[in-house]
Amino acid sequence: MSFHEVRFPVSVSFGSTGGPERRTEIVTLASGHEERNSPWAHSRRRFDAGLGMRSRDDLEGVIGFFEARAGRLHGFRWRDWSDWRSAPSAQDIEAFDQDIGVGDGVSAAFQLSKTYLSGPASYVRPIEKPVAGTLRLGVGGVQIFEGFALDAATGIVSFDVPPQDGAVISAGFEFDVPVRFDTDLIETSLGAFEAGEIPSIPIVEVRV
Template sequence: MDRSDMAFFDAIFPERISREAEGGPRFLTSKAYASGGQRITNRDATYPKHEYSIAHPPRAQADFEALRAFFYVVGGDADAFRFKDWSDFRGRVDNTTATPVAGVANTWQLCRTYTFGSRQFIRPIYKLAAGCQVIRVRDGVETVLTAAPDVSTGRVVIAGHAAGDVYRWSGEFHVPVAFKDPAAVWRVLGGHKLITEWSGIELEEVRL
């Protein structure tokens, strides 16, 4: 659900636990079938939302303690936070771009590009990790810009733009997500270590 009043906790979900996640993008589409059997589809939203499920229990009690504390400080499903999708967290010069932000002078949105054959999908990236660099390609020459992108919005202000300039970037990025459920359900396993299990954790991407 999109919630404009959702607060954002600018911290990353425990990375040792996010390694266990399953999930990916889900497109919002609708479909119908004509009387002749033809399949008719419509993309109801330009961009998909990513969803993740963590079905495996923490491997150590320290992992559970971090996860429980994280759940408390974000208020269950109240606040969003950063999540590292280990399958797709790096932007490289050969798979990124930047697009002009409509109505905002000299401002560009950093994006991740996915190319297959003659088609290309451009995904805006809003939550950058620290250390991202923006590269300008002018007349085939690459130059690293001194302008630093905003890690909270994925935007960068660029001065001296000239027609034909192309911008790319490199660095890591995160997905803004929130817990789907306001409740947590865990149980203490037997054995002398008394490891606490919390399975079935569901996360969903949010638009902020």
């Protein structure tokens, strides 16, 4: 899949709508009970970028971005303003926000991830598009500043020397969502735009 490591204009994504989508298959039995199953291990996010446009400049910027991505052909980065940090919105990002693995003395590469907790249930989301320059890393409860590298295109952290056995690897970071346009057509008119009619520009998360 072709992916461009460029972010959709944040001034427009800030006013957009959207969020995570799950796919659940439900079979209702003769007794009235249900059997539920999900073929997706991970949620998929959808957004509408049209709702974030407030001016002709926004419209022109989005059209230019759309043309440069050739419509649905190339993926790109998207800032989901409801969920883009390893820490809660009221807290600073720290090296101990998210546990991403445990050292075994052999493994030197670890995937960034974010864990969502609610009661006894949890969901671990792989983070594959971290924002370069925002990573804070901890090993065994101590923040480290060297001896590792981050691939911002995959979200994989590689250590020069494998962390020792039993050492908890933790991280703090900002991240984007890998997405593409879910349409090959942006239909609008400047007259309608000035009157407050905003085009719908669907965005959908992609697997990378």
